[in-house]
Amino acid sequence: MSFINSMITPDWKKFIPGLILCALFAFVVMNIHHLLATYQKADVASVKIPKIEQRIAELQKQGASQEKLVLLQENLGKLNKALAAVHGRVGQRWKWATFLYETCQFKYVAMLLIGGIIIRNTIGIPKVFLPGIGIARPLIKPGIIILGVHYVWSDVVKVGGTGLVLTAFFIFGTALTVMYVAKRKGVSDGLGGIMGAGTGVCGVSAIIATAPVVKAKPLEMAYAIGTILLFGTLMLFVMPYLGQWLHVSQPQFGAWAAIAILNTAQLIAAAEWYGDEARNTAVLINAARIMLIPFIVMYTVWFYGLKDVGKESTGVWNTIRNKFPVFILGFFALVLLNSLDISAFGGPREAGTPFWAMNAVYKWFFALGFAGIGLSISIDDMKKSGGLAFLIGSGAATAKMLLGLIAVMIIGTELLKVTGGH
Amino acid sequence: MFRHILLAADGEDHSLLAIELCLKIAREFGSSVTAIHVLDPYLKQFYNEIYAQGRREYLRYVDACLVSCADELESSLVDIFQELPSFSFIRAYGDPEKEIIRHLHSGSYDLLITGGKVLSGIKRITSWNLPTRLEMKSPGIPVLVCRK
Numbered sequence: 001m002s003f004i005n006s007m008i009t010p011d012w013k014k015f016i017p018g019l020i021l022c023a024l025f026a027f028v029v030m031n032i033h034h035l036l037a038t039y040q041k042a043d044v045a046s047v048k049i050p051k052i053e054q055r056i057a058e059l060q061k062q063g064a065s066q067e068k069l070v071l072l073q074e075n076l077g078k079l080n081k082a083l084a085a086v087h088g089r090v091g092q093r094w095k096w097a098t099f100l101y102e103t104c105q106f107k108y109v110a111m112l113l114i115g116g117i118i119i120r121n122t123i124g125i126p127k128v129f130l131p132g133i134g135i136a137r138p139l140i141k142p143g144i145i146i147l148g149v150h151y152v153w154s155d156v157v158k159v160g161g162t163g164l165v166l167t168a169f170f171i172f173g174t175a176l177t178v179m180y181v182a183k184r185k186g187v188s189d190g191l192g193g194i195m196g197a198g199t200g201v202c203g204v205s206a207i208i209a210t211a212p213v214v215k216a217k218p219l220e221m222a223y224a225i226g227t228i229l230l231f232g233t234l235m236l237f238v239m240p241y242l243g244q245w246l247h248v249s250q251p252q253f254g255a256w257a258a259i260a261i262l263n264t265a266q267l268i269a270a271a272e273w274y275g276d277e278a279r280n281t282a283v284l285i286n287a288a289r290i291m292l293i294p295f296i297v298m299y300t301v302w303f304y305g306l307k308d309v310g311k312e313s314t315g316v317w318n319t320i321r322n323k324f325p326v327f328i329l330g331f332f333a334l335v336l337l338n339s340l341d342i343s344a345f346g347g348p349r350e351a352g353t354p355f356w357a358m359n360a361v362y363k364w365f366f367a368l369g370f371a372g373i374g375l376s377i378s379i380d381d382m383k384k385s386g387g388l389a390f391l392i393g394s395g396a397a398t399a400k401m402l403l404g405l406i407a408v409m410i411i412g413t414e415l416l417k418v419t420g421g422h
Numbered sequence: 423m424f425r426h427i428l429l430a431a432d433g434e435d436h437s438l439l440a441i442e443l444c445l446k447i448a449r450e451f452g453s454s455v456t457a458i459h460v461l462d463p464y465l466k467q468f469y470n471e472i473y474a475q476g477r478r479e480y481l482r483y484v485d486a487c488l489v490s491c492a493d494e495l496e497s498s499l500v501d502i503f504q505e506l507p508s509f510s511f512i513r514a515y516g517d518p519e520k521e522i523i524r525h526l527h528s529g530s531y532d533l534l535i536t537g538g539k540v541l542s543g544i545k546r547i548t549s550w551n552l553p554t555r556l557e558m559k560s561p562g563i564p565v566l567v568c569r570k
Contacts, residue, residue: 218462
């Protein structure tokens with residue numbers, strides 16, 4: 001019992017109101033998303049059904065193969081089902097649903113983030129909800145672990161390997177450039193160190209890991225966090241539309257987001273928003289990216305010659321132990337199980353199997369996490385960006401966005417596409 | 423005219439100007455001065471960022487920074503204001519705006535002196551401007567903002 005008690009935080013009750021608020025917000029938004037998706041599918045079905053019926057009639061006249069006909073009839077069945085879901089008839093249109101869902105990409109991610117930002121910065125959030133909202137954000141982690149069922153080891157080697165090379169290049173390239181330029185321009189080690197790590201690896205998470213090591217001052221940390229949040233949020237809303245405009249494929253977008261979006265929460269949100277394939281690539285490359293956190297801390301220690309500070313933070317083993325994101329091992333454990341193709345576990349697309357059930361709940365973890373992210377994006381926090389941190393952040397963010405886009409365009413879609421195996 | 427001055431100081435460059443001016447006014451009017459320094463736990467809220475590692479170390483570090491900043495400021499202010507007949511230093515914990523306004527309500531102050539950055543153009547609108555908010559929310563007590 002005492003072991004169980006030791007695992008529970010003593011002031012757990014303060015998290016309950018915020019978590020309930022996030023759950024309610026996520027529940028409402030997921031239902032709106034479902035409604036929009038249903039009507040959008042019905043709208044598409046309403047247009048496609050006559051065309052497919054005509055095609056089937058033509059093929060039957062021509063005496064086409066049974067295989068082709070069966071495939072078309074299956075497709076027709078699905079479309080009829082989509083139309084029946086809204087009790088609609090052929091020719092009836094729901095253009096508003098297509099406009100919102102397809103053209104504006106108004107999906108659950110956008111609704112949670114934009115809605116959350118509007119609520120937080122207009123009517124505001126009472127203090128009693130804030131601790132729970134803060135704790136809702138890391139609920140994305142179980143969602144990421146569950147997403148392990150979407151990969152097999154060949155994906156990890158191909159996409160993860162490409163991603164690891166790509167992210168290592170961009171991470172250390174950014175960190176090296178930012179820290180070098182900062183030192184040359186007389187910026188303090190504290191600010192240079194946290195901005196190098198923050199713009200290089202994964203934003204605020206890297207700043208938290210690095211700040212105690214480089215002894216950043218509180219004001220420098222506030223500037224750096226504000227800057228990262230500002231550019232992370234800007235990119236979250238700009239990149240998906242920019243990607244569509246430039247016809248960037250989903251796997252390419254996933255890799256681009258994993259390279260260019262400074263903050264991890266916003267990265268996952270942008271990729272999920274863009275589509276399932278983009279999310280699969282982004283999550284895998286991001287797994288490679290966050291495993292580099294301990295190494296960026298060690299690099300910072302080496303760069304600034306901080307051998308004598310914070311003994312608990314330095315040293316190869318101590319740094320890896322303290323700064324390694326352990327939860328990512330859960331993700332790789334599921335990748336391993338999925339790769340072994342054990343029939344008892346099934347797969348994410350095999351209804352009724354354990355992996356299918358896990359896949360069905362991941363979106364709820366994401367929804368809770370995104371509700372937490374949206375409700376905690378405060379314009380006041382971003383207003384704290386400023387000083388040299390803003391200059392460094394804007395330069396690094398723009399360079400990573402442009403160079404990242406060029407890199408994924410050169411690599412192409414195939415090398416970045418997750419197959420999911422069986 | 424000013425019997426009791428509240429000096430809000432955070433140790434930044436612009437608050438040094440406010441400290442100098444506060445000393446001059448206190449000398450002139452024989453005022454007693456209370457300096458308030460708010461330890462703002464703002465940075466601690468980011469400890470649960472999704473992939474944050476070394477959370478405890480980060481929280482300990484932020485606390486240590488806040489306390490060390492307050493210690494440094496207290497010792498330098500005690501030195502600067504030692505010539506005055508009455509000087510006291512208050513450490514508050516929380517949101518600076520709320521804490522300073524709360525103290526303005528609770529004490530018998532005639533003037534609030536604080537520092538601030540010079541703001542121009544768009545920064546006037548976009549900046550997280552504590553002195554302006556203090557001016558707006560002061561309970562009828564004059565606010566002197568020394569901008570640098």
